[in-house]
Amino acid sequence: MPDIMKELLAPVRAAVQRYDMIQEGDHIAVGVSGGKDSLILLAALQGLRRFYPRPFTLTAITLDLCTDGAETDYQPLTQWCASMDIPHMIRRTRLWEIIFRERKEANPCSLCARMRRGILHREAVAAGCCTVALGHHQNDAAETLLMNLLEGGSLSCFSPKAYLSNRGLWMIRPLIFLPEAQIAAAARQLHLPVIPSSCPADGHTRRQDIKELLAHLSGEYGPLDAKMVSALQKAELSGW
Secondary structure, eight states: OOHHHHHHHHHHHHHHHHTTOOOTTEEEEEEOOSSHHHHHHHHHHHHHHTTOSSOEEEEEEEEEOOGGGOOOOOHHHHHHHHHTTOOEEEEEOOHHIIIIIISOOSSOHHHHHHHHHHHHHHHHHHTTOSEEEOOOOHHHHHHHHHHHHHHHOOOOOOOSEEEETTTTEEEEOTTTTSOHHHHHHHHHHTTOOOOOOOOTTTTOSHHHHHHHHHHHHHHHHSOHHHHHHHHHHHHTGGGO
16 A cells, blocks of 8 residues: 555544544445545545445445536546555536536536535435445635634534435544645555546635635644634534
8 A cells, every 4th residue: 555545544534533424334335536535535545445344334435517518538547446445436417517508607616516416315325325425625614614603603524434314324424634725645655536627617716716825724723624623623513
């Protein structure tokens, strides 16, 4: 196992154990967009399987936005999954058509996220999975906390582990202790088959504005992402 993977697995295992994310015999659907975060998530969970005391299985599920009505070529991703003996399901969707052509959403991210989650949950249930794993990391948690505070006036964030009673699924986020910079560096060193996002809104969102604000403030006050995750834990906010 490459040293970079060993460095990733320590915080991943810490998150899994702290929040009791995985039970023996779990079949976990991993949401794999093709971006660096979801690929590292799948690689880390595959690495964890080798020594974790509770055996579990994985299925990778990819939702294709079908930007401009065209299907994305996920063949490199499918081949990578096959090399790890992980099934890879691809679900073609009408998300781009609905959000950008029919509804012409000015701020599409919230609606797209809700629709993608709904489709992913249905696909996970159809695949016989009991758990869905998402690639949100430490920076995502800090950005969500700050965005909810500035835009909604609430102290809230997504949870490391949550039960979706309407689907009978658990949702887990094993990367929550990993900073984005470490994930990006690992994806490069491991030569993972990252597939660039085709979303028209990528890099032009309110979340991107918050990311840049946090980066600016961290230059003056130190690593705020880590500090904000620590604050979430100390306050036990949103199940942290």
